[in-house]
Amino acid sequence: MINLKTLESRLQSLIEVRLMSALPGYKVEDLIIQKLAAAVQSNLTALDDDIQLAPNVYTLIVHPQAATRWQNAELLSTLLEAIQTAGQESGLQFASPPTITITTDDSLSAEDVSVMASNRVEPMTDTKGPPIENNGVEEDAMPENAFLIIEGVKVFPLKTPVINIGRRLDNQLVIDDPRVSRNHSQLRAIKGRYVLFDLNSTGGSFVNGQRTSQSVLYPGDVISLAGVALIFGQDNPPASPDRAITAPFNDATANRPTTLLKDRATASLRKKQ
Secondary structure, eight states, rough: OOOOOHHHHHHHHHHHHHHHHHHHTTOOHHHHHHHHHHHHTOOOOOOSSSSSOOOOOEEEOOOOOHHHHHHOOHHHHHHHHHHHHHHHHOBBOOOSOOEEEEEEEESSSSTOEEEEEEEOOOOOGGGOOOOOTTTTHHHHHTOOTTTETTTOOOEEEESEEEEEEESSSSSSEEOOOOOOOOHHHHHEEETEEEEEEEOOSSSOOEETTEEEEEEEEEOEEEEEEETTEEEEEEOOOOOOOGGGGEEEEEEHHHTSSSSSSSSSHHHHHHHHO
């Protein structure tokens, strides 16, 4: 297990140094850095005795009034670089470069930030709907303890094998937002996992920034239904079938672009690597 205090200290140092040159006057509060470090430590994935994967999908939940401050490309790039550098210095590896998404929650104070983290192991290009291997899971197995966080405010438990999402009142999950189609998308339980299907919606369905017609969901995935943000979560999820063949972090993986930041932030991150 990595030393939490050491990770916090290194994150703080990296963030402060980078912000001094990139965004003079910006400061990330100590409590938020502590939450980032704790999110890294509590979401490690052990591949074997020598290899630990750090989470690579981060969601910062903030008050709506603070969203503009956090949706700053340089600030997000700074956090990404600090997480990746501090993690590697602690002996951790990343299956792919970390990404950060911002969502809002009215119940938080304007100064507070909540941090969610998870490890997405499969390549981002797989969001177009890779085949799901059985791996001993029954065909009709239901994903256990799965849920959606809607716009950072409401938690919607997923307890049925099919969940229709849209504006129509007969959907299992009704989202009263003009951007969402009447019948927008569907979640379907297949071999122990939920799969998101777009139902030919007008605004489209996106997973981690990529438009998709069909996508297997993993904890921490950020879904956007024409701009309405949902976060997929699951307590004690099943192991990802591709973890056994995940290669160690290397330069080729580091050059894979993130999909959740503006181009300027991604370019800046690449230069630092």
